[in-house]
């Protein structure tokens with residue numbers, strides 16, 4: 481029986497949590513999620529409209545309890561990066577056998593990476609590409625490549641999005657959207673693969689059959705990007721000897737420093 485710690489219970493995270501929570505190999509789930517359920521979440525989520533105003537973490541715990549009364553669930557309503565909650569989050573991570581990351585910003589992913597490496601825990605990450613054209617499923621094991629190793633080899637753009645939210649009250653005004661929302665079908669497709677990779681990693685430290693750190697899964701054919709839908713690409717990333725996040729002497733836990741290192745790595 482395994483204990484799983486997950487951060488994030490948004491539309492993708494909740495789908496992963498639901499799938500993993502139904503698996504009899506898992507008997508304890510520790511969940512960290514700060515957000516309150518809002519009316520605009522309803523059409524992409526599992527909970528009814530009357531649940532608006534309650535913490536997503538508590539709603540998720542209730543959802544799991546209804547389906548698996550034998551499952552132990554602890555829900556923490558907290559921001560992963562909140563220093564005031566670091567002690568409690570650290571204690572949760574220390575008890576887990578495996579971690580699941582379902583957040584959508586690189587700052588939180590880097591912090592999760594640091595926590596997982598600090599406690600030598602394997603973990604998984606699912607990422608849906610803008611527009612839902614595909615996604616990544618990553619598996620990380622102790623001593624293997626870290627999130628920054630992988631992100632820099634993907635040459636991903638990793639920066640904090642400080643752009644203001646779009647102003648819908650001013651028609652005709654320029655609207656800068658950070659990304660095109662993915663369809664819920666795309667989100668659930670990647671969430672299902674994320675759950676499967678987590679179970680594979682749980683059964684075997686190397687993730688039997690998942691013989692690479694990262695899988696790129698195109699969900700749509702997009703000219704110039706993906707020739708075909710569902711033509712999965714294995715990306716066997718190695719640990720970078722000079723990784724600015726995980727090589728000896730680096731990534732000592734200073735989140736902002738690690739984040740700046742990742743930005744420099746991505747831009748080099």
Ligand SMILES: [Zn+2]
Pocket residue numbers: 625626627628629630719720723724725726727
């Ligand atoms: Zn690294």
